[in-house]
Amino acid sequence: xxxxxxxxxxxxxxxxxxxxxxxxxxxxxxxxxxxxxxxxxxxxxxxxxxxxxxxxxxxxxxxxxxxxxxxxxxxxxxxxxxxxxxxxxxxxxxxxxxxxxxxxxxxxxxxxxxxxxxxxxxxxxxxxxxxxxxxxxxxxxxxxxxxxxxxxxxxxxxxxxxxxxxxxxxxxxxxxxxxxxxxxxxxxxxxxxxxxxxxxxxxxxxxxxxx
Amino acid sequence: xxxxxxxxxxxxxxxxxxxxxxxxxxxxxxxxxxxxxxxxxxxxxxxxxxxxxxxxxxxxxxxxxxxxxxxxxxxxxxxxxxxxxxxxxxxxxxxxxxxxxxxxxxxxxxxxxxxxxxxxxxxxxxxxxxxxxxxxxxxxxxxxxxxxxxxxxxxxxxxx
Ligand SMILES: [Zn+2]
Numbered sequence: 001x002x003x004x005x006x007x008x009x010x011x012x013x014x015x016x017x018x019x020x021x022x023x024x025x026x027x028x029x030x031x032x033x034x035x036x037x038x039x040x041x042x043x044x045x046x047x048x049x050x051x052x053x054x055x056x057x058x059x060x061x062x063x064x065x066x067x068x069x070x071x072x073x074x075x076x077x078x079x080x081x082x083x084x085x086x087x088x089x090x091x092x093x094x095x096x097x098x099x100x101x102x103x104x105x106x107x108x109x110x111x112x113x114x115x116x117x118x119x120x121x122x123x124x125x126x127x128x129x130x131x132x133x134x135x136x137x138x139x140x141x142x143x144x145x146x147x148x149x150x151x152x153x154x155x156x157x158x159x160x161x162x163x164x165x166x167x168x169x170x171x172x173x174x175x176x177x178x179x180x181x182x183x184x185x186x187x188x189x190x191x192x193x194x195x196x197x198x199x200x201x202x203x204x205x206x207x208x209x210x211x
Numbered sequence: 212x213x214x215x216x217x218x219x220x221x222x223x224x225x226x227x228x229x230x231x232x233x234x235x236x237x238x239x240x241x242x243x244x245x246x247x248x249x250x251x252x253x254x255x256x257x258x259x260x261x262x263x264x265x266x267x268x269x270x271x272x273x274x275x276x277x278x279x280x281x282x283x284x285x286x287x288x289x290x291x292x293x294x295x296x297x298x299x300x301x302x303x304x305x306x307x308x309x310x311x312x313x314x315x316x317x318x319x320x321x322x323x324x325x326x327x328x329x330x331x332x333x334x335x336x337x338x339x340x341x342x343x344x345x346x347x348x349x350x351x352x353x354x355x356x357x358x359x360x361x362x363x364x365x366x367x368x369x370x371x
Contacts, residue, residue, distance in 0.1 A: 044278065052268050052269075056268055069274075074278075074282065074285050077282055077285060152261045152262050153262070156262070171262065171263075172263065192222055192223075196221060199222060199255050200218065200221075202254070203251040207250055207254035
């Protein structure tokens, strides 16, 4: 048995069988540090997909993004005892992911061959038959929709790396300016100007395809 | 309001951070009157809508398995660390180790000298292994000492 804390609420007794899904991050961290290893599984469950998409959109390589997200969890697991529980866990885990993704981009910029192979691989990426996507839609609608989605993803990929990261954190992960500043290690002014430029460029590139 | 002023205020407007009522009214009026800025706003809104509606990537079925394996190594202090293509590579290594073991078990009754049965024959490293950081299996199991680990962890949310 362990003690879980709901943010701003009363301490709550949690047995090994109690469902962990409704607990907030802070409670999961407390439980994990108190020795309940299942709490870590719940953290993985909660963050694996959103981190995968965040890292993938930052570096543009889905296999490598999986490796990096695994590395994020390894580091969280290894250093959880150093996490300041007065802070927001999601900001911490995103910061680790962001730093790993930035290192990856830096390494890639030194190796143009890897970058070329990634672009080629992603270009050949999605081979799922259209009929598996949504059986209630006409194939030409499905095709148009998927084509548009690919175009928009491509547009995001065209943004400079540090603009792209801020754009994704704000528009897709719903992070506040303050959280983005913490995650990227920039001040608020830089976050705002990067976001403005990213949106401006994004609109410029995608507008002709939306009309 | 000029287009440059609108551009300057656009993110604050889109994110609901424009506190000044007068400025907000000016921005909204500019959006109604300027087709160029209205087009930009529409493109951002529709483009983001399409992105959000997409299913997004799902972790592969092997993701959790490979993570559990790495966590077990990490607890034992033998995490192979972040090698390029690690997930695929770790699956291939596991498969190769399995084959070597099966090979060993099925050949046990034979009187073939052990020296002739080298694992290298079975675990022939093909193209997927090209990205391996460390070719030597013993070295691959060494603790992860990558220098960037502390850098990646260096965040304000960590207590000193
Ligand atoms: Zn204008």
